[in-house]
Amino acid sequence: MPHKKRTIVAITVLLIVVVVFLGYGANREVQKIVQQQFNEQQLLLTRQSATGIEAFLEEKTVLIEVLASDASDESPEDTTWRFIPIYYRSSGFYSIEFINITGVVVSGYPAEDAPIGLDLYAINRSQAFDRARDRRETYITDPVPLFGGGFGSAVWVPVYSGDEFKGVILAIIRMSTLSDQFLVDAIPEGHGYMYMIDGSGRSLYDGVHEEMIGEQYIGSFFTNDSSYADILRDQMQEKEGTGYYFDKLTGKRQVVAYTPVVWRNRVWSVATSVSSREAEALIHSVYRKQILFIAIVVAIILAGSGSIILIFSGWNRELEREVQRKTGDLRRSNTELESANAKLLELDRMKSEFVSMVSHELKTPVTSIKISTDVLKSLSDSEEDARTKEEMLQIIDRNTKRQERLVSDLLDISRIETGNLKLTLEPVDLYDVIRESAGSMRKIADKKGISIIMDLQGTSPQIAGDRDRLVQVFVNLIGNALKFTKEGDIRIRARVVDRHPEIRVSDTGIGIPPDELDRIFDKFHQVDSGLTREVGGSGLGLAICKGIIEGHGGSIRAESEVGKGSTFVVVLARAA
Numbered sequence: 001m002p003h004k005k006r007t008i009v010a011i012t013v014l015l016i017v018v019v020v021f022l023g024y025g026a027n028r029e030v031q032k033i034v035q036q037q038f039n040e041q042q043l044l045l046t047r048q049s050a051t052g053i054e055a056f057l058e059e060k061t062v063l064i065e066v067l068a069s070d071a072s073d074e075s076p077e078d079t080t081w082r083f084i085p086i087y088y089r090s091s092g093f094y095s096i097e098f099i100n101i102t103g104v105v106v107s108g109y110p111a112e113d114a115p116i117g118l119d120l121y122a123i124n125r126s127q128a129f130d131r132a133r134d135r136r137e138t139y140i141t142d143p144v145p146l147f148g149g150g151f152g153s154a155v156w157v158p159v160y161s162g163d164e165f166k167g168v169i170l171a172i173i174r175m176s177t178l179s180d181q182f183l184v185d186a187i188p189e190g191h192g193y194m195y196m197i198d199g200s201g202r203s204l205y206d207g208v209h210e211e212m213i214g215e216q217y218i219g220s221f222f223t224n225d226s227s228y229a230d231i232l233r234d235q236m237q238e239k240e241g242t243g244y245y246f247d248k249l250t251g252k253r254q255v256v257a258y259t260p261v262v263w264r265n266r267v268w269s270v271a272t273s274v275s276s277r278e279a280e281a282l283i284h285s286v287y288r289k290q291i292l293f294i295a296i297v298v299a300i301i302l303a304g305s306g307s308i309i310l311i312f313s314g315w316n317r318e319l320e321r322e323v324q325r326k327t328g329d330l331r332r333s334n335t336e337l338e339s340a341n342a343k344l345l346e347l348d349r350m351k352s353e354f355v356s357m358v359s360h361e362l363k364t365p366v367t368s369i370k371i372s373t374d375v376l377k378s379l380s381d382s383e384e385d386a387r388t389k390e391e392m393l394q395i396i397d398r399n400t401k402r403q404e405r406l407v408s409d410l411l412d413i414s415r416i417e418t419g420n421l422k423l424t425l426e427p428v429d430l431y432d433v434i435r436e437s438a439g440s441m442r443k444i445a446d447k448k449g450i451s452i453i454m455d456l457q458g459t460s461p462q463i464a465g466d467r468d469r470l471v472q473v474f475v476n477l478i479g480n481a482l483k484f485t486k487e488g489d490i491r492i493r494a495r496v497v498d499r500h501p502e503i504r505v506s507d508t509g510i511g512i513p514p515d516e517l518d519r520i521f522d523k524f525h526q527v528d529s530g531l532t533r534e535v536g537g538s539g540l541g542l543a544i545c546k547g548i549i550e551g552h553g554g555s556i557r558a559e560s561e562v563g564k565g566s567t568f569v570v571v572l573a574r575a576a
């Protein structure tokens with residue numbers, strides 16, 4: 001079992017390691033993907049702004065171009081009134097002017113923002129004008145500071161009537177309109193900002209560093225070798241992409257997504273700059289969920305393996321208990337078997353003893369009878385032989401009786417054991433039974449010089465009993481007392497204790513060892529002693545006595561002290 005536990009623990013640890021390892025790998029993967037997605041999203045946002053800006057600028061440009069083609073046949077003065085509806089309907093124009101073929105601003109709207117009379121050639125600013133005229137196509141110039149503040153980008157649209165050059169319509173678009181519409185609110189406050197640069201790296205708009213507008217980032221704001229400078233260079237090369245730089249001012253790593261804004265001959269670049277913490281926050285939220293997931297998986301693994309161990313331990317305990325129970329059962333049945341075996345052996349031994357003893361006991365009187373008969377046959381009718389004849393006849397008589405007794409004892413014990421001992425119960429005077437029994441033994445007692453003293457107390461109890469069988473019991477007890485007593489006397493004491501007649505037959509004989517006191521009531525059991533062998537006997541007497549007394553609802557026991565004598569106590573059922 002501990003082996004199994006170890007295996008489960010090892011598998012658990014392995015599973016946890018695998019889960020944590022996979023989780024770690026997945027985390028890195030997720031980090032990469034989230035970062036990528038985040039950058040992608042920033043780029044998308046940037047593109048969206050760029051597309052908006054492009055559409056806005058294109059729309060303004062086309063408006064002016066349409067205006068230019070419509071106005072090609074009109075005089076410059078007549079064209080001006082056309083500026084007004086465009087100026088008002090379409091937001092974003094700072095001013096719309098008409099420059100005649102000599103490069104002089106001749107009209108414009110609103111009048112206060114149009115430098116009427118300004119000669120471009122005189123101030124040496126005719127470059128864009130010349131270019132629009134010569135190439136006969138719209139020309140855009142990078143934003144310049146406006147009189148009223150802010151920056152404006154100029155759209156130069158040549159006006160041709162056939163091949164005749166009529167002048168140039170110059171529309172100045174406010175950069176602030178552009179940024180207000182597409183850049184300022186593109187990123188929610190506090191989450192980052194947008195900026196836009198022109199092809200030379202000059203800031204056209206900056207959501208946080210307003211002071212930078214109109215300035216070069218590289219060199220002033222960032223050193224040439226900074227990572228931000230790399231990003232800016234990419235932007236200037238009209239590239240699209242994402243990059244990182246470390247903002248020393250805020251102490252944050254910034255993610256920049258940039259994309260070009262193409263407006264005719266101008267290519268600008270718009271970018272979003274967002275703290276990388278935005279992405280990290282996203283990653284961390286995914287991390288937290290993943291860690292929670294891993295923790296749950298680990299907890300499930302631990303709980304699973306824990307319960308498996310518990311179940312195994314439970315099974316194990318149950319198994320151990322079962323084994324213990326079964327072992328106990330086995331031990332018990334083993335001891336039962338052992339004792340049964342011992343009993344069987346004892347029974348077998350007793351049977352063998354019984355057979356040999358019964359054979360012996362039966363054979364002895366038969367032999368005596370045979371010998372006596374043979375002697376009788378050889379005797380004559382003479383007076384001399386008459387005495388021997390008498391003796392032989394007595395021997396035959398004694399042995400016949402002995403044989404009779406033995407057979408009757410065997411029959412009795414067999415009846416007792418099979419429960420077939422029939423007792424004919426009738427009212428019996430107990431003391432009378434005792435007196436009769438003692439009387440029948442008196443002759444033998446006298447012969448041995450032993451007196452039988454009777455002490456029958458009170459009035460004789462009247463009991464329901466089988467008189468002959470009771471006589472048989474007392475004769476047997478007195479007979480045994482006489483057999484095992486060489487000198488002294490035999491006392492028979494009878495009294496009623498608590499309405500139970502109690503008869504004690506005591507002798508002053510050899511006594512019985514304490515460990516034999518119970519066993520002498522077993523059939524054929526004899527205490528092994530010289531005297532026992534000498535006096536003979538079958539070992540059936542006490543067993544029959546016990547059977548008879550118990551058949552009367554009484555009990556019998558022996559008390560003794562070796563060398564001093566024995567007492568057999570019979571207690572009968574309550575007297576009537």
Ligand code: ADP
Nearest residue numbers: 480481484520526527537538539540541542566
């Ligand atoms: P047995 O025919 O051998 O006397 P019992 O059943 O009457 O058979 O007695 C069994 C044994 O008990 C006797 O052999 C003897 O060893 C012992 N015993 C019985 N009565 C006495 C007694 N009064 N004193 C000593 N031993 C006795």
